Amino acid sequence: MRFLKTTALIAGTLALGLSACTVSVRPNLTLQASGGNLITRVTPDRGEGSTYGVGETVRISVGTRTPGYVTLVALQSNGYANVLVRNEYIAAGTTTFPRGQIFTVAPPRGVQRVRAIFTRVRPTTDLVVSGYYDGTRWNTFTEAYVNPYPQADRDVQETFFYIR
Structure with missing residues (x-):
């Protein structure tokens, strides 16, 4: 009888502990289009997976091993994508965006x-993002944009945060 009570107590404790857990699914952080390992990090100012309220500001830091050109593209929780920064030259090290402006968090709520x-070389075309993308189309779009460049001269990384 004592064994049964102990087992029930342990099972109940585990159930309570697990009910308080949150499972987070991280988006794709390294992509097939990536090849050069040139980006060392991409993070929002509060850290990856952090939460921002509508109307708050967010800054994105990009660390690179070499100088080159960066484009930042946002994919909202509803699948709509837009360019935040286009073909901007950065030095090696960490650069924080935006430069001279602010990114204000706006709906829709959910994962951003x-x-x-x-x-490494200046892109010969401007990235034009218009419309809604699912995960497959989002990856295909990125791959098509970077494929003209040698793998050693390109890198693609991703981060995320939540909008509440």
Whole structure:
């Protein structure tokens, strides 16, 4: 009988502990289009997976091993994508965006993905993002944009945060 009570107590404790857990699914952080390992980090100012309220400001830091050109593209929780920074030259090290402006968090609420696309050489085309993207189309779009550049001269990384 004592064994049964102890087992029930342990099972109850585990159930209570597990009910308080939150499971987070991280978006794709390294992509097939990535090849050069040129980006060392991409993070929002409060850290990856952090939470921002509508109307708050967010800054994105991008660390790179070499100088080059970065484009930041945001994918909202509803699938709509837009360019935050386009073909901006950065030195090696850490650069924080935006420069000279602010990014204000706006609806829709949910997970906000930010993809950093880096090339050592100036891109020959401007990245034009218009419309809604699912995960497959989002990856295909990025790959098509960076494929003209040698793998050693490009990198693609992604981070995320939540909008409440």
